[in-house]
Amino acid sequence: MKRIILCVLFFSWVFLASSQSVDLFGRIKSDGNIENIHVINKTHQLFTTTNVRGEFTMTVxxxxxxxxxxxxxxxxxxxxxxxxLKNKIIVIHLESQINELDEVTIGKVLTGDLMSDVKNTTGEAPINFYDVGIPGYTGKLATRSERLLDASRGGLNPVTLINAISGHTKALKAHVEMERKSELLRKVKLRYSETFFELYNLPEDKRNDFFYFCEEDDNFEEACQDKTDFEIFQFLEKKYNQYIESFEN
Incomplete structure (x- = not known):
């Protein structure tokens, strides 16, 4: 009887320990940037990110x-x-990942033979606007569609009126909007694909379709443009549930 009581107490303790939830405080250490590192509880599908000091809190x-x-x-x-679980604190050391690029040769290969290299070199040194004292634009370059849209709206003249009446300006606006959403979608896919599908299983051949499903949402840009990792992850989570539901239906 005593052994039975001890076994019952032991298994009760194991059960309580395994079912007990605690808020775990953690800190990431690394040679690289330690802010916005993804922390995922794969068992219970929980997600968070580290702050500027590499700290996070996760229920485990x-x-x-x-x-x-x-x-x-x-x-x-x-x-x-x-x-x-007992200490409620961990320190994780992450190893930096070096993404090596293939070697690229730009221009002509020099042999070391001066006469041969001089004959093999063409063109003159380029001159930019700084060389001649002309102020230039150094911000983000506009796309072709954005330049066409600006040109179509350039003041009150017969061309801009024709563009407005014919719907050409409206079509350009729609094209610029489509390009902007496509670029935002590319960034979201690049940053979150690996982490998101660690938590939410989806076949490889359905993943691109899922992201296009997200892009079609009227609130896609508002939900993902200049938002935190956590906010974007919440949006993807909501769209995933909708996608699975529509796919099953």
Whole structure:
């Protein structure tokens, strides 16, 4: 009877320990940038990001799997142990990830033979607006569609009136809007694909379709432009649930 009571107490303690939730405080250390690193509780599908000091808080239970990832670091996973659960604090060291680019040769290859290299060189040194003292624009370059749109709206003249009446200006506006949304979608896919699909399973052949589904949302730009990782992740999570529901229907 005594052994039975001890076994019952032991298994009760194990059950309570495994079901107990705690708020885990963590800090990331790395040679690279430690802000906005993705912290994912893969077991319970929870997500957060680190602050400027590399700190985060995550609700965890015993044996939960945490994943740490960012573009600048190698992904790393950690299983919550009894020690971690008891201390309620962890320090994670992430290794920087170097993305090597293929070697690119620009221009003509010089051999070291002066006479041969002189004959093999053409053209003159380029002159920019700074060389001749002319002020120039150094901001973001407008796309072709944006330049055409600006030209179509350039003051009150017969051309701008014709563009407005014919619908040409309206069509250009729509094209500029489409380009802006496509560029935003490209950035969202690049930054969040790996992390998001670690939590939310979706076949490879459906992932692009899912992102286009997000882009079609009227609030896509408002939800993703200049927003935090957490806000964008919440938007993707909401669209994922809608996508799965529509896909099943």
């Amino acid at each position: 239970k015993l044996n939960d799997t945490l994943m740490f990832s960012s573009i600048q670091h190698k992904p790393q996973e950690l299983v919550v142990s009894e020690v971690i």
